[in-house]
Amino acid sequence: MQEKQLKIALVGNPNSGKSSLFNILTGLNQKTGNFPGVTVEKRTGFSKMPDQTTAQFIDLPGIYSLYPRSLDEQIVSEILLHHKSPDCPDVVVVIVDATNLKRSLLLVTQIIDLGLPTVLAMNMMDLVAKAGISFNLIALSEKLGIPVVPINARTGMGVDQLKKVLSQEVSPSTKVIFPVFDEAKSGVEELRNELGIDNNYEAYQFLQQPTSLSFLKAQERIFIDQVKEKHKFFPGKFHGAETVQRYGFIQNLLDEVTLEPANENRTSQSTRFDKILTHRIWGYAIFFGVLFLIFQSIFAWATVPMDFIDGLFASLSNYLNDVLPEGPLTSMLAQGVVPGLGGIAIFIPQIAILFAFISILEESGYMSRVVFLMDKIMRKFGLNGKSVVPLISGVACAIPAIMATRTIDNWKERTITILVTPLMSCSARLPVFTILIALIVPDKMVWHFFNLQGLALMGLYLLGFAAALISAIIIKLLINVNERSYLIMELPTYRWPKWSNVGYTIVDKTKAFVFEAGKIILAIAVVLWVLASYGPGDHMERAEEYVLQESENLRLTEQGLEDRVAAYKLEHSYAGILGKSIEPVIRPLGYDWKIGIALVTSFAAREVFVGTMATIYSIGSEEDQTTIKSRMRAEINPDTGGPRYTPAVGFSLLVFYTFAMQCMSTIAVVYRETKGWKWPMIQLVYMTMLAYVSAFIVFQSFS
Amino acid sequence: MANGRRSVAQMKPGEVAIISELEDDILSVKLMEMGCLPGATIRFNFSAPLGDPVCISVSGYELSLRLEEASTISILN
Ligand SMILES: Nc1nc2c(ncn2[C@@H]2O[C@H](COP(=O)(O)OP(=O)(O)OP(=O)(O)O)[C@@H](O)[C@H]2O)c(=O)[nH]1
Ligand SMILES: [Mg+2]
Numbered sequence: 001m002q003e004k005q006l007k008i009a010l011v012g013n014p015n016s017g018k019s020s021l022f023n024i025l026t027g028l029n030q031k032t033g034n035f036p037g038v039t040v041e042k043r044t045g046f047s048k049m050p051d052q053t054t055a056q057f058i059d060l061p062g063i064y065s066l067y068p069r070s071l072d073e074q075i076v077s078e079i080l081l082h083h084k085s086p087d088c089p090d091v092v093v094v095i096v097d098a099t100n101l102k103r104s105l106l107l108v109t110q111i112i113d114l115g116l117p118t119v120l121a122m123n124m125m126d127l128v129a130k131a132g133i134s135f136n137l138i139a140l141s142e143k144l145g146i147p148v149v150p151i152n153a154r155t156g157m158g159v160d161q162l163k164k165v166l167s168q169e170v171s172p173s174t175k176v177i178f179p180v181f182d183e184a185k186s187g188v189e190e191l192r193n194e195l196g197i198d199n200n201y202e203a204y205q206f207l208q209q210p211t212s213l214s215f216l217k218a219q220e221r222i223f224i225d226q227v228k229e230k231h232k233f234f235p236g237k238f239h240g241a242e243t244v245q246r247y248g249f250i251q252n253l254l255d256e257v258t259l260e261p262a263n264e265n266r267t268s269q270s271t272r273f274d275k276i277l278t279h280r281i282w283g284y285a286i287f288f289g290v291l292f293l294i295f296q297s298i299f300a301w302a303t304v305p306m307d308f309i310d311g312l313f314a315s316l317s318n319y320l321n322d323v324l325p326e327g328p329l330t331s332m333l334a335q336g337v338v339p340g341l342g343g344i345a346i347f348i349p350q351i352a353i354l355f356a357f358i359s360i361l362e363e364s365g366y367m368s369r370v371v372f373l374m375d376k377i378m379r380k381f382g383l384n385g386k387s388v389v390p391l392i393s394g395v396a397c398a399i400p401a402i403m404a405t406r407t408i409d410n411w412k413e414r415t416i417t418i419l420v421t422p423l424m425s426c427s428a429r430l431p432v433f434t435i436l437i438a439l440i441v442p443d444k445m446v447w448h449f450f451n452l453q454g455l456a457l458m459g460l461y462l463l464g465f466a467a468a469l470i471s472a473i474i475i476k477l478l479i480n481v482n483e484r485s486y487l488i489m490e491l492p493t494y495r496w497p498k499w500s501n502v503g504y505t506i507v508d509k510t511k512a513f514v515f516e517a518g519k520i521i522l523a524i525a526v527v528l529w530v531l532a533s534y535g536p537g538d539h540m541e542r543a544e545e546y547v548l549q550e551s552e553n554l555r556l557t558e559q560g561l562e563d564r565v566a567a568y569k570l571e572h573s574y575a576g577i578l579g580k581s582i583e584p585v586i587r588p589l590g591y592d593w594k595i596g597i598a599l600v601t602s603f604a605a606r607e608v609f610v611g612t613m614a615t616i617y618s619i620g621s622e623e624d625q626t627t628i629k630s631r632m633r634a635e636i637n638p639d640t641g642g643p644r645y646t647p648a649v650g651f652s653l654l655v656f657y658t659f660a661m662q663c664m665s666t667i668a669v670v671y672r673e674t675k676g677w678k679w680p681m682i683q684l685v686y687m688t689m690l691a692y693v694s695a696f697i698v699f700q701s702f703s
Numbered sequence: 704m705a706n707g708r709r710s711v712a713q714m715k716p717g718e719v720a721i722i723s724e725l726e727d728d729i730l731s732v733k734l735m736e737m738g739c740l741p742g743a744t745i746r747f748n749f750s751a752p753l754g755d756p757v758c759i760s761v762s763g764y765e766l767s768l769r770l771e772e773a774s775t776i777s778i779l780n
Contacts (some may be wrong), residue, residue, distance in 0.1 A: 065736045102762045103738045236728070243735040271748055286779065372767050376753040385756070487756055488733055488772060491765040688718040 006055040008166060009089035011076060011111065013104050014038075015492050016097040017123040020153035022059035025163075030059055030505050031400075031567070034497075035371075035389070036490050037062065037407035040072040042079070049167040050160075053240050058089065061406075064103070066110045066205060067239060070409035080114060081205050083198065091117045093162070095153070098122040099131055105250045109177040112144060113201035117170040120148045121162055126155075134260040143253055145173030154498055177249055181238060187231035189668040208235045270365075270493040272463045277369050281495055287373060294357045295458040298430075300451055302349040309349075313342025328533065336529035339628060340521045340611030345516060347431045352510050354427055358396050359505040363497030367392070368489065375487055381469050382476025383420075384413040385487050391417070391468065394424035395461070396509065398666045402673055408533075410485040416475050418469040418673060419683050422666050425461045425658060427513060428607040432657045433460055435610055438629055440650035464658050467690065523612040523616025524601050526665065530613050531575035532597075539572035570594075570616070589656065589692070590649040590699035591605035592637070599656075606662035648702035650696045660691035711759060712774035714747035720778035721745070722761075727775040738762030739776060 010018045014036030022030050031038055043059045060079065061072035068074040079087055094111055096104035101122075111118055122128075122137065140451030143149040147165045151158035166217040170344075180188055180200050184207060191203040210216055210224045228234065276282050317338045324330040361367050367389060386408045394401035403420050408414040425433070434457075442455045534540060544622025547564045570576050578600060579593030586596050610628060617631040635644035661667070661684050670680040714720060721744050725731035738761050739745070748765065750757040755770045 063704075067732070069733065069734070100764045103764065106736060106738075239732045240728075240735055243732065244740060247738075247740050249733070274749060274758070278758075279747060283752050309751075368767075372751055372756060372758065375769070376751065376755045484729070486730070486733070486772060487767065487769050488737055489767050490737075491758055491763070491767050667753060 006049070006053065006091065006166070007058070007087075007089045008055055008091045008093060009058045009060060010093050010095060011060055011077060011080065011107070012062060012095035013064055013097065013100075013107060015490065016062065016095045016104065017153035018062065018095050019059050021093075021095060021121065021123070021159070022057055023153065024153060024156045024159050025057050028196070029508055032498075032501060033359075033367070034365040034492050034495050035362060035367045036492065037386075037389075037404070038362070040116065040403050040406040042075060047163070050164050050272075051167045055166065063107065065107055065243075066114075067209060070407055074212055074214075074407040078215055080111065080116070081213060082434040083114075083116075083202060084196075085215065089116065091119060091166060093119050093121050093166070095121045095123050097124050098128045098135070098150070099124055099133065101135075102247075102250060102254060105253070105302070106246055108144065109246050109249060112146060112173045112203075113176060113178055113199075114198040115172045115201070118146045119162070119165055119170055120144065120146055121158075122148060122150045123153050125150045125158070126152050132260060133258070136257045136259055140257045143175075143256065144168075145175040159200060166386050171511070178242060178246055179589050181241070184231075184238070186231050187227050187233045190231070191224065207233055216226070226450055232452055235423070236585055255314065270491075273494050274369065274491075277366065278373060283369075283373055287370060290357075290361070292458065294354065295461065296451065296454045297357075298353050298454070298457065299348045300454060302353055305349040306346050309346045310342070313338060313345065316342070324419035331533075331637070332526065332529045336525040336538050337539060338613045339614030341518060342614070342628075344431065344517050344521055344607065344611070347427075347434070348510055350430055350434070350515065351427050351513055352506050354430070355396060355509045356502060358393060359502045360497050361392070362515060363495070364502060365494040367493045368491050371487075371489065372491065379485075381472040382413065383418070383472055384408050384410060384414050385486060386489070387413065387417040390421050391424055391465070391598065394421045394426060397426050398422045398424070398429070398663065399693065400670050402669050410483055412476075412479055412481050412483060413485055414636075415479065415674065416472050417473055418670055419679065419686075420471045421661070422670075422687065423464050423659065423684065425464040426663075428517065428605065428663070429657055431607050431610045433457055433654060434643075435613070435629060436650050436654050436657075439633055439645045440647045460654060460658055463655070471686070471690075477671075484500060517605065517607050520605050521608055524604075524608050525611050525615055528575060528597075528601060528612060531578070532570055532573045533616060535569070535573040535576070540569055543569045543572070575616070588699070589605075589695045590646075590652045590703065592644070594635075595649075595653070602657075602662045602666045603661070606657060606660070609657070646703070648699050651702055652699035655698045656691045658691075658694040659686035659694055709778050709780070710774045711745065711747065711757070711768070711776040711778060712770045716740045716747055716749050716777070718780075719744060720780040722776055723779040725775060727776060730772055730775050734772070734776065737766055738764070739766070741742040745776075745778065 010022055012018050015034065019030045019032045019039050022028065022045060023032070025047040028045045030043055039059060039061045041061065046054050047057055047058050060076045063073045066077050066080065068077045079089070080092070082088060092111055094108050096108065108120060137150060138147045141152050147170065149158055149162045149165055151162055158272060178201070184204055188200055188203040191197055191206060197203045197206070197375065206213070206216070206224055207228060210221050216224070219409035254425045277286060317334045320330065320334045320338060324333070370392070371385040371388050375390045378385055378387055390401040390404045393404060398421055402418050405414050405417045408417060419459050435458050437453050441453050444452045446452055539546065547561065547568050575597050576593065582596045582600065583593045586599065586651055591599070594616050597616060598609050601612045602609045613632060614628045617635065632645055633643065637644045667680045667684060670683060674680070722741050722745055724741055725734055725739070743761055746760040748758040748760055755756060756767045756771055757770060758765055760768045
């Protein structure tokens with residue numbers, strides 16, 4: 001018979017170290033960071049217990065109390081309050097930041113009153129020691145009636161002890177810290193009898209906040225309302241009174257268990273940093289300095305490894321062409337797959353640098369200060385200071401960024417943030433930007449320090465940011481809802497990043513980028529190669545005859561003839577026909593049918609642009625397998641006789657890719673987060689129009 | 704002010720005070736959960752460069768609030 005698997009939930013205040021502990025227990029790499037609200041959805045993992053059984057651990061978003069304020073917090077309240085659900089944990093581990101015990105204990109006392117088996121994990125014991133605090137943990141455990149285990153979730157110290165405690169039978173505390181108010185007693189009694197609830201405080205919570213518990217069925221809600229009416233229980237002042245009563249208990253408790261109170265050093269050191277980092281002038285100067293450093297380093301530091309990777313793939317292509325027997329499969333490999341993959345691999349250095357910076361910002365505690373600095377400005381745009389986190393992480397990828405909006409408790413501000421976040425230039429745009437900038441912006445230094453290409457890149461990111469802000473204002477005026485907005489946010493103390501975390505983030509995210517993008521690119525490269533190599537009618541087989549007919553009077557060299565045949569073939573292939581069919585629409589933007597093919601393939605994922613370029617421009621040119629960039633540079637515009645990628649076309653394309661919503665996954669996540677098709681569709685139409693109109697204006701004014 | 708009521712929004716950097724009352728019903732439950740209880744000591748650390756929000760120390764940690772929220776916290780000193 002299969003033994004019952006123990007289900008253990010990790011609950012605690014935001015930023016108390018739940019995900020760090022989860023990672024140590026399960027060996028997984030759940031994202032951590034030094035700001036409140038990193039985790040926004042539940043995640044499960046498994047761990048071997050000392051008695052050889054396997055236990056299931058659940059990492060959850062942070063909460064300050066069982067009364068949720070935002071979407072991520074609601075998930076936790078529902079798991080803890082729905083005792084009859086199969087998801088209800090067998091044991092709850094409450095993780096507290098022991099340097100901040102007073103506030104953390106509020107939640108601890110609430111969970112004890114729920115009557116679930118509970119263990120208290122006192123985290124950050126290294127910092128406790130540094131601050132010179134000491135506690136009597138035995139007394140604490142006795143007063144609360146639950147086991148208390150000191151741990152350090154960064155190093156894993158104490159985790160074995162925690163597991164040992166968990167694998168023994170944990171029973172609920174026999175203490176009741178907050179007996180429900182007399183006014184509620186009869187109502188609680190009736191609810192318990194009728195709905196079969198086995199705990200006073202759980203029933204009390206149903207009376208207090210039925211609307212924020214989505215698991216309650218409609219008839220249960222009606223019943224609860226009737227009970228409230230009948231027993232004249234009207235929540236309102238009770239919530240505050242409960243908090244005051246609990247804090248009274250906590251104050252007494254702390255007086256008894258604190259042996260040595262904190263010396264003020266730790267926070268005052270943070271305050272000293274804040275004097276500079278949130279300074280009137282220095283604060284913003286440093287913030288923009290950091291952003292500037294990121295863009296400069298993406299261009300300046302990444303070029304050497306990028307050139308290396310570029311060369312590597314070019315020679316691989318050549319090599320395959322040489323050793324493999326000639327045929328369609330070889331040319332597909334050498335001209336479709338390898339250049340397509342090379343087109344992505346080349347961006348590994350830049351993406352790694354980008355993620356390194358973002359991860360350091362998150363781990364150090366600086367992110368919360370950015371929220372603090374930007375709140376007043378963001379509010380003018382209908383956003384919230386907390387919108388800064390999604391906007392900044394949107395520079396890496398819009399998908400986690402849109403999920404991060406769950407911490408914004410105001411519906412309107414959250415919706416606006418979701419709508420504008422994809423305008424922030426994500427890492428998938430980086431390949432497109434890099435290649436086009438390299439084509440049209442000279443690689444020069446200005447004032448001996450600024451790399452012109454780096455400046456152009458930063459300009460594009462600023463353009464995306466500006467578009468996000470302006471769009472936010474417009475949407476703010478269009479959505480007519482006025483809900484009060486708050487910013488009551490903990491400012492965590494500064495900490496050194498845990499470098500192994502930074503390392504993991506870089507490797508993890510870069511790998512995900514390469515594999516996710518790689519899969520799509522591979523698939524599209526194959527399809528595209530087929531489309532570009534075959535066509536209707538006999539144009540493909542008899543291409544040479546047609547070309548010879550057309551150019552009878554021209555004295556072509558052998559190479560010239562071959563090129564013309566190749567161009568003729570591409571033009572009459574399925575891909576060519578596809579590109580030609582949308583050419584009338586994109587001609588005003590300065591694009592030809594070849595770029596049209598790239599626009600079509602980028603619809604699902606914008607990074608496919610580079611691979612498409614690689615395939616389109618290498619079909620036919622058997623001779624020199626040079627890199628994508630040089631092939632694009634050599635492309636001639638038959639109408640003008642000059643290069644295809646003039647500054648006008650290049651900038652028009654850059655602007656188009658900055659604004660267009662070319663990402664299926666983003667559409668899917670917006671659908672999930674807003675629970676409907678309305679917002680993702682509005683977003684898609686809006687961004688496409690914005691891209692088209694702006695690219696049109698850019699092209700027309702440059703040429 | 705004439706009636707002598709002061710709120711956290713009027714404190715100066717470095718100033719310490721005791722919370723006397725939370726004036727806004729809806730906000731007060733949130734603030735109390737975060738440790739801003741009547742009777743608690745509060746220190747005003749600094750305000751953001753544009754004057755809003757502000758950072759205070761309460762219950763042993765640092766909390767940031769908008770001025771609007773800070774003005775609902777009355778103080779004694
Ligand atoms: N010094 C020290 N730092 C720790 C310890 N445990 C966690 N941290 C750090 O505290 C920060 C927060 O940790 P997380 O695990 O992300 O916290 P969380 O509770 O999951 O936070 P949310 O998901 O935002 O609710 C990270 O920067 C960790 O590296 C510890 O025992 N000692
Ligand atoms: Mg977490």
